[in-house]
Amino acid sequence: MNRAExxxxxxxxxxxxxxxxxxFPYAVAKDSAMALIVVLxxxxxxxxxxxxxxxxxxxTTTTFVPRPDWYFFxxxxxxxxxxxxxxxxxxxxxxxxxxxxxxxxLPFFDRGPERRPERRPVASSAGCLTIIAMAFxxxxxxxxxxxxxIDLATKPELEAGKNVVLSSGCLGCHVIxxxxxxxxxxxxxxxxxxRSAAAIERSLRVGPDLMPSYSNLDxxxxxxxxxxxxxxxxxxxxxxxxE
Ligand code: HEC
Numbered sequence: 699m700n701r702a703e704x705x706x707x708x709x710x711x712x713x714x715x716x717x718x719x720x721x722f723p724y725a726v727a728k729d730s731a732m733a734l735i736v737v738l739x740x741x742x743x744x745x746x747x748x749x750x751x752x753x754x755x756x757x758t759t760t761t762f763v764p765r766p767d768w769y770f771f772x773x774x775x776x777x778x779x780x781x782x783x784x785x786x787x788x789x790x791x792x793x794x795x796x797x798x799x800x801x802x803x804l805p806f807f808d809r810g811p812e813r814r815p816e817r818r819p820v821a822s823s824a825g826c827l828t829i830i831a832m833a834f835x836x837x838x839x840x841x842x843x844x845x846x847x848i849d850l851a852t853k854p855e856l857e858a859g860k861n862v863v864l865s866s867g868c869l870g871c872h873v874i875x876x877x878x879x880x881x882x883x884x885x886x887x888x889x890x891x892x893r894s895a896a897a898i899e900r901s902l903r904v905g906p907d908l909m910p911s912y913s914n915l916d917x918x919x920x921x922x923x924x925x926x927x928x929x930x931x932x933x934x935x936x937x938x939x940x941e
Pocket of ligand 1: 882884886893902
């Protein structure tokens with residue numbers, strides 16, 4: 699923006715400022731009235747509709763699978779697509795911090811008086827791209843690989859064991875394929891390559907370290923579980939049915 703434009707802008711600003719009303723009390727009064735209405739509506743809704751309370755918190759559960767609320771799905775997805783462990787702090791702390799710093803410093807590096815979106819192509823496209831990227835990550839995070847499913851293909855005779863895994867909360871502590879949580883337990887995608895069925899059976903009976911023992915399952919379920927876990931050999935062609 700050149701000098702002449704800047705002066706024209708400042709003149710126009712002066713004129714508008716003279717015509718306008720002061721922020722206090724006019725705008726403050728309007729804002730307060732709206733804030734009051736919002737609070738009243740919330741109070742009324744909680745009196746009339748009440749809140750829906752989930753099941754009672756159970757600190758001893760081993761089947762709880764932590765999932766973020768929907769508005770954090772974009773961060774959750776960002777974490778899921780970042781595979782190397784060393785990059786995780788960059789994704790969780792670095793990227794959001796850089797974005798916040800950029801946003802806070804925006805008024806210092808973007809001093810243009812222009813307000814119309816179509817005359818601010820850089821700011822408009824950056825804003826739109828951010829919204830599109832977050833919407834996309836939210837969608838993918840919400841729809842892909844829930845920890846209550848295992849996307850690796852399974853031979854029909856092993857389905858029973860897979861269901862035991864799903865209902866026993868293993869994915870709360872282990873990753874299998876794209877599903878589950880990285881830790882505290884090791885990834886199980888290829889556990890069948892690294893450990894014998896006997897060693898896996900022992901782990902499941904003993905429940906090493908933080909892991910609970912699963913010897914309280916019925917014998918059939920326990921055998922199905924061992925059979926399934928020891929069949930895990932990663933995503934080779936044979937196991938994925940050409941996915
Ligand atoms: C509370 C978290 C937790 C749950 C739930 C859990 N595990 Fe674990 N699991 C662990 C941890 C931690 C280890 C590592 C223990 C160690 O290294 O001493 C482990 C180890 C294992 C191992 C041995 C891995 C190896 O490399 O030898 C197997 C197999 C295993 N878990 C399978 C399962 C299965 C199957 C389930 C569900 C039936 C399950 N785990 C549920 C935390 C858990």
